[in-house]
Amino acid sequence: MLAQRWQKGRLLNIGCAHGPDFLPFTQIFDLYGVDFSTEMLKLARKYSQKFKFPVSLSVSDVSHLPYADETFDWAISVATYHHIKGKKEKQVALSELRRVLKPGGEAFITVWNRCQPRFWFKPKEVAVTWRKRDKTLERYYYLFSYPELEKLVKKAGFEVLKSFPESSYRLPIKFFSKNICLLVRKGG
Template identity: 40%
Template sequence: MKQEEVWDAIARPWKEFRQYDVSDVVEFLKNKKGRVLDLGCGSGRNFYDIEGLDFYGVDFSEKMVELAGARGYVEVKKAGVDAVPYDDGFFDCVIFSAVLHCVDSAEKRRKALEEVFRVLKNGGEALVSVWGRGQKRLKNRAKEGFVPWSVGSKKVERYTYIYDVDELRSELESVGFEILKVEEGRNIVFVVRKE
């Protein structure tokens, strides 16, 4: 089953079941203005109705796009994170939270980071977070593999790639980002800027 189909299958139960710590997103959005891209927006967990911010969403799952569309985004488009359907420099900031580790090839992960860089304005910032080995369930997991998920009697498998902080730092810098902040715990969180 393709990953797009997996996420279509789990969209509604995922929205109901998953509770996220979004404190890194809330902190990142402080004092921000303008257009925000929520890349890999899923059901819209990162959307906040904040004065001065216009949220746009992109996700490759048709079902997730439908759920996010009800949240209040200016618009939500169906597209992959490696082919963002917006012009160069369109966004003031990008949220790319808990998505990159779900992208199922090194080439697509690299292209996704290049797309974040491309759609950001000069001086724009991005929050990029991935699962980290600080999560007990990931300590001994293979670097690359699948995580099972049940939807009723149907079982599906979500792809995951487990980064370490130095690897992700290297990829972000190689795309051209300046690293502003790094946090490592349950997740690895980078705040980066396009110069």
């Protein structure tokens, strides 16, 4: 969907992890990715070699992206912003995304939905246990509502083009979907 909508240009993947979200864009986009984890970026390099696509990867915090103003035509951020603690910090990170996008540039953002059934009786901020081989990790998640996320991106200077669930949910059930997806545009 997005690769067809955007067609070509410079694309930034914020919180790129090991790289699978690059795949729809490998043919005609100039690809860039940032992640705060050097281990994830090592895996992303291997992934790009396996699937034979060039990508420029950088270690970076989402609040301080290592690029000049108005560098990118497009951006994606899948399951990243819900890991940022603090309202001010979330706002700074979204403003940083806006800074590196060209005027009229669009971004696709996903976050965990507060209204998914497994979080009905949980606070907005949760620690979720992840088990990986011999390790157990507690990862921070902020659980967004649709209106809250939309308000936050608008405050950062984006226009919300579309707000939708990650799958084929229909109203009113969409509010129970696992992820909230936004397509936003930078004005100016």
